[in-house]
Amino acid sequence: MNVIFGIGSKKVGSYLDIKGKMGQRKPQSYDYFIVLDFEATCQKNIQLVPQEIIEFPALKVNSTTYEVETKFHQFVKPVVHPQLTDFCKELTTITQAEVDNASEFSKVMGDFRAWINSEMQGKSFIYVTCGDWDMETMLPAQCRLSGEEVPDHCKSWVNIKKSYRNYTKHFARGLIEMLEGLGIGHTGTLHRGLDDCINILNILRGLADRGVQFSPSNKCIQARLS
Numbered sequence: 705m706n707v708i709f710g711i712g713s714k715k716v717g718s719y720l721d722i723k724g725k726m727g728q729r730k731p732q733s734y735d736y737f738i739v740l741d742f743e744a745t746c747q748k749n750i751q752l753v754p755q756e757i758i759e760f761p762a763l764k765v766n767s768t769t770y771e772v773e774t775k776f777h778q779f780v781k782p783v784v785h786p787q788l789t790d791f792c793k794e795l796t797t798i799t800q801a802e803v804d805n806a807s808e809f810s811k812v813m814g815d816f817r818a819w820i821n822s823e824m825q826g827k828s829f830i831y832v833t834c835g836d837w838d839m840e841t842m843l844p845a846q847c848r849l850s851g852e853e854v855p856d857h858c859k860s861w862v863n864i865k866k867s868y869r870n871y872t873k874h875f876a877r878g879l880i881e882m883l884e885g886l887g888i889g890h891t892g893t894l895h896r897g898l899d900d901c902i903n904i905l906n907i908l909r910g911l912a913d914r915g916v917q918f919s920p921s922n923k924c925i926q927a928r929l930s
């Protein structure tokens with residue numbers, strides 16, 4: 705097993721440190737979690753149409769050890785708005801050169817399908833995202849734009865915000881609030897896709913440590929995506 709990340713989990717103190725019972729991991733229904741977090745073109749205070757994916761990261765996480773075994777990571781070249789706005793570069797820290805030197809979405813999606821097929825042969829897995837935007841909105845929109853089919857395995861995911869709300873009874877607006885709630889320090893740069901994935905994983909692990917079992921959280925929208 706090639707473990708590529710040490711997952712930081714500095715305690716910062718929170719109500720869950722007191723309330724949550726640690727060391728309560730239960731078996732999960734899947735062999736692996738694929739933690740995924742897209743970054744996309746954007747503009748301040750304006751809805752960019754269409755938004756296009758510019759960073760495509762995914763972590764293959766063993767559901768017993770919660771270690772990252774391998775990762776997929778590529779930048780993506782946007783075609784409708786090829787020049788990143790200053791706002792987007794500042795928000796994501798992604799540079800113009802990184803997207804200029806990247807492949808367009810169809811090639812990246814093909815590479816991702818191949819990665820999933822080779823890594824997940826004979827294994828069960830489910831995606832984990834922060835919110836529903838990545839899989840409900842961004843991926844289908846980008847696939848439509850690029851003439852790609854949404855793979856069936858991308859139509860089911862765990863929205864970690866819903867898992868967090870079900871466990872804590874608190875609605876968290878984003879990653880930072882959930883990390884604080886679980887007493888976990890933030891790792892890396894916010895809105896950098898790969899770093900966001902690592903923080904989502906730390907939340908997943910924090911909830912698993914408190915006995916949470918994960919199931920698809922998008923049942924109500926699955927029919928529409930099929």
Ligand code: AMP
Pocket residue numbers: 741742743744745746747748749795796894895896900
């Ligand atoms: P996130 O996963 O939270 O980093 O956000 C994913 C994408 O949503 C970003 O790459 C942006 O395209 C968009 N986004 C996030 N936050 C903002 C914001 N404050 N203003 C405009 N777009 C945003």
Ligand code: MG
Pocket residue numbers: 741742743895896897900
């Ligand atoms: Mg992100």
